[in-house]
Amino acid sequence: MSNPPFCPLAVGGQHKIKPEHLRRLAYIYIRQSSFKQVERNRESQVNQYQLVQRAEALGWSRERTRVIDVDQGLSGKGSEYRQGFQQLVAEISLGHVGILFGYEVSRLARNNRDWYHLLDLAAVFGTLIADCDGVYDPCLYNDRLLLGLKGTMSEAELHLLRQRLDAGRMNQVLRGEYRQKLPTGLLCLPDGTVIKDPDDQVRHAIELVLSSFEELGSCQKVLRYLRDENVLLPRRQAAGPQCGELIWKPPSDAAIYDIIRNPAYAGAFAYGRTQGDPTRRNPGRPATGRVHKSMENWIHLQLDVYPAYISWEQYLANQERLRQNGMRYSRHIENAQGATREGDALLQGLATCGMCGNRMSVTYKHSPRYLCTALATRFGGATCLSVHGASIDAVVVQAFFEAVRPAQLDALEAILATQQVERQRLLQQWEERLKRARYEAQLAERHYHAVDPDNRLVAAELEHRWEQKLQQLQAATEDYERFQQAPSAPELTPELRSQFQHISETLPQLWPSLSNAQKKELLRSLISRVILSKQAADRVEVRIVWISGHYSVAYAQPPFHRQQDAGNYQQLLARIEALWQQGLDDEAIATQLTAEGFRSTRRLIISPLTVMNIRLEHDWHLKLWQSRNALELDGYLTVKGLANRVQADRSWVYRRIYDGTISSSHVFREPQSKVYLIKDDPELIERLRQRLERNRHT
Secondary structure (H helix, E strand, C coil): CCCCCCCHHHHCCHHHCCHHHHCCEEEEECCCCCHHHHHHCHHHHHHHHCHHHHHHHCCCCHHHEEEECCCCCCCCCCCCCCHHHHHHHHHHHCCCEEEEEECCHHHHCCCHHHHHHHHHHHHHHCCEEEECCEEECCCCHHHHHHHHHHHHHHHHHHHHHHHHHHHHHHHHHHHCCCCCCCCCCEEECCCCCEEECCCHHHHHHHHHHHHHHHHHCCHHHHHHHHHHCCCCEEEECCCCCCCCCEEEECCCHHHHHHHHHCHHHHCCEEECCEEECHHHCCCCCCCCCEEECCHHHCCEEECCCCCCCCCHHHHHHHHHHHHHHHHCCCCCCCCCCCCCCCCCCCCCCCEEECCCCCECEEEEECEEEEEECHHHHHHCCCCCEEEEHHHHHHHHHHHHHHHCCHHHHHHHHHHHHHHHHHHHHHHHHHHHHHHHHHHHHHHHHHHHHHCCCCCHHHHHHHHHHHHHHHHHHHHHHHHHHHHHHCCCCCCCCHHHHHHHHHHHHHHHHHHHHCCHHHHHHHHHHHEEEEEEEEEECCEEEEEEEECCCCEEEEEECCCCCCHHHCCCHHHHHHHHHHHHHCCCCHHHHHHHHHHCCCCCCCCCCCCHHHHHHHHHHCCCCCHHHHHHHCCEECCEEEHHHHHHHHCCCHHHHHHHHHCCCCCCCCEEECCCCCCEEECCCHHHHHHHHHHHHHHHHC
8 A cells, every 4th residue: 555645734743733723814925036036937936825725734724824925026135125024923923823834934034033033923922833844833942943943044045145146246247247237328239248339429429528527627517518508418228118228318417427427438347336335225125225435445446348438547537526526615606796886896796705605795894895794694603704805806907907918819719719629519419419300200200101001090109209200300400500500609810819919908008997887897708706715814815717617816915904914924023123133224124125025014015114113012223222322332421321420411411512511522423323422531521510510509
């Protein structure tokens, strides 16, 4: 007699099933790790759904059996994305589950955290666990030990699978053969060879973005430039209903930023630009938590793998430019300059704060000042900047005169030539766009004529598509005509050059006779804005941004309140001390300091009064003062010394010199200081004392 087929769930472990288990529900958990397995590995689904029949064999009816299969296509490495597993845990916690069926442990969980949590709940609420090998009671030590080993082996199996897959992928990465998603403009052939997109319009659009950023230096400037010129950017769809199709979209900052940042356009194979960070992953969204890494933290970088649009050196320069742009203050700067007025502040509407980037206002206190209170108004901080207006205006006006000189005409010609090249590049974009629109319209027309006219449904749809393509062709043609009608950059003809030379020679002489509004209009014709940054009390950096995008830097010296605030105050002290030691007076010292470039608080020169105040503050007295206040000089008595000897005033001694009482043989004048020096003669001193005594009696 032959034995029947062995079915562990049918016979093994039945003694563990108690009436209280049968009074509760039987749950069957079904899961496969990926959608590819769900689609292709159908036998695994059949085996798992057959667990319903095994539940019937163990005593649960179909009405008392629940199947959870909402986690199909999800990995078992975590429970945060598996709603079915969370529902199962909740039912066990409520005491509704008598037995839990899983084809094997790996279907329930692939990590020990979820597995042991499930075992603990099953042990507390008396839930049995069954797989293809038997029925287990988590309350029993041996069964719990066996289930724990199975869970550990399931987690180790997933680790080994992941390790082998990662090792194979990394070998391809290190060889530069790993097939990663390529950006628009690069295509991968079936044999793995990467080429540039054969579509001329796609290549030219990518080249236009990269060259524009190299020239303009900012993604926002490139974006405004492309939008002003109505240039569309290509995007080859990598997923979705339009997968593989080429779509032309209006430019966006994200699209431009991706083009500038992608090293594939420099011919480099880069792996690990974005890496997962579990701490930033949002629950229920497994694709989140990706973090952009710096270049030194990329997993692998290999140059000269793809055909390049730019050199690697230019790519590095672009990344450094992006980094520098990101370090700047990010507050929006209003472009409106306002109408020109008759005020004395010539940079009204042009002056920009170098601290916060906001437009500066104008205040008039004795003289115009440029003031910025943006941070004080918004955040309660200190005033950003307040500078003297006239000194700033003088520097900007001088730079304006320099810009219109004949020496600057060569630079103007170079700028105009660059604009001509840009227009030719845009013209090429428009011509290619028009060709594409014509081709698509002709293709739609051929599709319409090729269909059977009796097939009304298909013919109507093809006719509708043809009309759409014709409308797009008409719109592209109108835009192309508007572009052609737009004025191009003028050429610097000999007549214009002659006029510029004439203006540059006469404008400085005509400038004082112009009104303030006319002066402002002339400045705005060449200057986009002026960025002011105060480096010291007597030094302001003036960064002039011209309408061409280039800038020049100058420095203004505004008046300040105290001489000690001057940046070169210590050098000024040293020079005054040196000149004083040479015996020069205040006027000579002031003249010398002015010639050396020193200035006082309110004037561009050093005045004798300023020299005297500094000198007296440091007790640097002139030789005349020293001579007059000395008692003796070179063995001779001064007027003060003789007055002390005879106990008289100096004025009395001066009168005795003037009336001849002190003879010329006893007195003479020092040649340099012109101070009277008297011989130290005891007879003369005694005679003067006696005369002074007689005068007192009378």
